[in-house]
Amino acid sequence: MSDTNGQTNNPNTDNKYLDMDLLRFTTAGSVDDGKSTLIGRLFYDSKSIFEDQMEAIEQSSKSSGEEDVNLALLTDGLKAEREQKITIDVAYRYFATPKRKFIIADTPGHTQYTRNMVTGASTADLAVILVDASKGLLTQSRRHAFISSLLRIPHLVVAVNKMDLVDYDEKVFNEIVSEFRAFAKKLNxxxxxxxxxxxxxxxxxxxxxxxxxxxxxxxLLHHLENVKVDADENVVDFRFPVQYVIRPHQNFRGFSGRIASGHIRPGDEIKVLPSGLTSKVKEVVTREGNLEIAYPGDSVTLTTEDEIDISRGDMIVRKDNVPTVRNNFEAYVCWMNEKPLEPGKQYVLQHTTRTTQVFAEEIVYRMNVDSLNREEAGSLELNEIGRVKLTTSQPLFFDAYQINKKTGSFIIIDPTTNVTVGAGMMRAGSTVSKEEETNNSELSTQHSPNVVWEDWNIPREEREKRHGHKAQLIWLTGISGAGKSTIARAAEQKLWEQGKQTMLLDGDQVRHGLNGDLGFSPADRTENIRRVGQLSRLFYEHGNIVLCTFVSPFAKDREAVKALFPEGAFKEVHITCAPETAQERDPKGLYKKAEEGEITGLTGFDAAHQAPEDPALTINTDEVSVEEAVKQILELIGQGEA
Incomplete structure (x- = not known):
């Protein structure tokens, strides 16, 4: 694969990299902060460029009278970029180290090219915000940080560049860090x-x-190689925007597209939007053969048990798990055109595979990028960001952006020029909440960790009424062999028999799937529990009684999960027993391996478990049977029944 310079240093072509993980990151900042030079340095020092490329750059630098080799020439591919020594277009670069593959989106720093930054950052796992140490934190760097926050980029690196110009002064660095930290407190x-x-x-x-x-x-490179790439794909809500209807002959009719989120199997019950027709999946077809299960990002063709009308732009979802369906909504919009966004003017909106006419009813407010305060506005100018009420001529099927990036984002197109003029991130509601009206800042420091869960198609309370019970999270913690999984499985069986809506998440279960990339270091254990906490909250918001069984040895990790839930919803249960009992049980053979020196850091053997200080329930399995333990847990759950 070649980038805009015609380079072919794509690590995907080298077999030794095929099993490595991938980090997509973007570079951003104000003009002349050194983004292109930084990328050139990464290529040069990691030996990811060819000798003839280096010779050409050295010759070009000498011809321009520059003392040092201009590494920015490695990435500035357009003639205008080379002449002006700026980056204009978004260019994607590819390189790899023995630890990881990388795709870099090199985005412009000039204010008029902010729209290009939005494009480059839309798929990034990490953003590198460059700040010129000699100039300090500028508005454009703040704008890019704010956009990174809106786009839910999980990791941010603030690279304070040109430290050589300030004699590597620690005080200068600390001042910039302090200023950015104060600004970042208002961001998500x-x-x-x-x-x-x-x-x-x-x-x-x-x-x-x-x-x-x-x-x-x-x-910087060491950080990029080792940062944990979040599993941010929505694995719960199945969304399949239909791109093509395939009918090669009268005996086959399939519906092709890419799975935006969730997973699907033959036999699963589905609903088609907007018609509301239902059926079951007959086959999941690919060029390589039929699949037993398909996941987010898979391009597949679905066939159905029944002959139902499905067209391009429709969306296939699970029968009992549908997105918001409406033609009026609110969204954060980044405006990308010299002509301002005008309320009432007709545009075209592209959302997944669906295209429809749209107009802005109202600019609710515009964000001041420096202060993050909300300002009244009658329109949005180039590179301005605001919250907008939109109305479409046809209904859209969407989730809030913070829940599902694929179905929560869209672009706005000028119908006369066919130019993309705006990009948006959807909210589930269409009105400003009272809580937000009292805030001076859209992303104030007063927001709790629950802010990302504020918008749901079907509120949890409605789901609880249908299920006949409150949603809860029961978190069972304790050393391996204490009996957590045994008790949780028995408790779920009882709840199932009572007709309760449940979800059981077990340590082994997620380690073989969602968290298969994690080890057992303290950092990996923390990341394991963080991911489980986020997943548990998804199930909780869908009205489930969620049972989690994890060693979770660190109290701070359990507290972080607790902070995700409303007060009283998280109930911590300490399952305990004597270490000797756990070692005798040894259900997974871990203690034996620890005794033989095959593994170290085993909780309950040579690593401590931080017991809860004030658990909702403590069960000692040396003294209590499984049946009695289940009874106690059911009594605990029963305290919150609707």
């Missing part, structure tokens, strides 16, 4: 890393620099 960003670098000289880019002895963190 949880993971920010600060690194002092010099892209021109190579300080802390690939290797640690002796010029910054006061900096104790890792180099």
């Amino acid at each position: 960003i949880t993971d920010v890393t600060y690194i002092p670098i010099s892209a021109l000289k190579g300080d802390n880019v690939v290797s640690k620099s002796e010029n910054t002895p006061w900096y104790n963190g890792s180099s």
